[in-house]
Amino acid sequence: MKNGLLFVFAILALIGLAAVGGALFTVEQTEQALVLRFGEPVAGRGLITEPGLHFKIPLIENVVSFDNRILDVESPNLEVLAADNQRLEVDSFIRYRIVDALKFYQSVNSVLGANNQLGSVLNSAVRRVLSEANQQQIVRDERAALMARIKEQADAEARRFGVQVVDARIRRVDLPQQISEKVYGRMQTERQREAAEYRAQGSEQAQKITAKADRDVIVLKAEAQQQADQIKGDGDAARNRIFAEAFGKDPDFFAFYRSMQAYEAAFKPGETRFLVSPRSDFFRFFSAPESPAEATSAPATPEPPRKR
Numbered sequence: 001m002k003n004g005l006l007f008v009f010a011i012l013a014l015i016g017l018a019a020v021g022g023a024l025f026t027v028e029q030t031e032q033a034l035v036l037r038f039g040e041p042v043a044g045r046g047l048i049t050e051p052g053l054h055f056k057i058p059l060i061e062n063v064v065s066f067d068n069r070i071l072d073v074e075s076p077n078l079e080v081l082a083a084d085n086q087r088l089e090v091d092s093f094i095r096y097r098i099v100d101a102l103k104f105y106q107s108v109n110s111v112l113g114a115n116n117q118l119g120s121v122l123n124s125a126v127r128r129v130l131s132e133a134n135q136q137q138i139v140r141d142e143r144a145a146l147m148a149r150i151k152e153q154a155d156a157e158a159r160r161f162g163v164q165v166v167d168a169r170i171r172r173v174d175l176p177q178q179i180s181e182k183v184y185g186r187m188q189t190e191r192q193r194e195a196a197e198y199r200a201q202g203s204e205q206a207q208k209i210t211a212k213a214d215r216d217v218i219v220l221k222a223e224a225q226q227q228a229d230q231i232k233g234d235g236d237a238a239r240n241r242i243f244a245e246a247f248g249k250d251p252d253f254f255a256f257y258r259s260m261q262a263y264e265a266a267f268k269p270g271e272t273r274f275l276v277s278p279r280s281d282f283f284r285f286f287s288a289p290e291s292p293a294e295a296t297s298a299p300a301t302p303e304p305p306r307k308r
Contacts, residue, residue, distance in 0.1 A: 025063050027051050032068045034101045037061045041102055064105055070095050070166060071111060073118045079176065080127055084134040091172040094122050094154055096163045103162030117161055118154070122168070125153040139173050146170070 027033045033048040034041060035056055041047065042061060048054055049068070056063060072095045080088050096118060098104050108114040129149045130138055138146060151168035158165050247254040 023055050023058050024053060025056060026053055027065070030067060030069050031065045032098070032101055034064045034066070034105055035061055036064060047101055066098050066101050066104065067111065068098065070097050071114075072096070073115050073122060075119060075122045075126070078123055078126055080130045082130060082135050082138060083132055086135045087176050088130070088135065088138065089172075089174045089176055090126055090130065090170060092122060092126055092150070092168070092170045094118065094151070094165050094169075095167040096158060096165045098162060099164045100162030103160075105162075107161045114161055114163060118158055118163070118165075121154050121157045122150075125150045125157070125168075126170075128153065138170075143170065 025033070027048050027050065029051040031051070033054070035046050035048065035054075036042070037057075037060055072093055074093045075091070077089045077091055080090050082088055096114075098114075104114065108117055129146055133142060133146055137143075147168055147170055150170075151165055154168055155165035243254075
């Protein structure tokens with residue numbers, strides 16, 4: 001009997017502990033909780049935003065938790081037709097926060113459902129806003145203003161889901177792949193044309209510089225040759241003048257000196273042979289170097305005999 005009572009008490013204790021455990025739940029600092037009774041929020045404590053330990057009635061009430069941080073929705077590449085009929089690929093995103101947990105739960109039920117709905121809202125807002133602007137305004141001139149308009153329109157539609165759009169951004173704007181390839185091809189052709197033009201201009205300048213350098217070299221060589229010939233002529237003239245002055249001062253010595261030079265040039269070592277008479281005028285300084293006849297007359301410069 002006693003054992004039976006202990007077993008009953010143990011069963012009741014376990015049931016009590018299970019009831020107490022089912023009545024307690026925890027709300028994290030990054031969460032907000034919605035207490036529902038048969039699918040409807042409990043009056044007075046339906047929305048719980050304070051973190052900590054809270055109570056609910058087991059088996060009757062259930063708790064649904066939602067993230068109270070800022071969430072984001074990414075939009076895939078969206079092709080948009082701008083006001084100037086230019087097709088553009090736009091990559092955008094929005095950030096939102098759950099501000100009405102009950103409406104959020106009743107309309108989209110979860111974050112995944114909200115992301116699906118807000119993705120469609122974002123795409124619609126991007127198409128509407130960017131279709132009223134041209135490419136230059138979208139890419140550069142009015143990009144910030146266009147993003148502000150997208151955020152405003154997306155937030156207005158997102159309010160029916162119990163969320164607030166806090167930011168909307170256009171991450172990237174590009175031309176479609178086919179158009180980009182054509183544009184890059186035209187750019188490449190244009191750059192190749194400019195490069196060929198620059199090369200032609202450089203080649204022309206190089207030819208001009210080379211021609212000028214060649215002309216300057218020829219002119220410098222001609223001027224240098226002219227100066228050399230002039231200096232050589234002046235030297236020859238000075239040498240002839242010195243010879244003439246020396247001949248005028250002492251004709252006998254000058255004739256003797258010139259004859260010695262002729263002998264040195266004629267009798268160089270070699271196999272050349274001469275057939276000449278010893279009485280030839282060429283050898284007069286060997287036979288009678290102080291002849292009275294030579295002393296009274298200025299001898300002509302002897303010519304060396306012809307070699308054979």
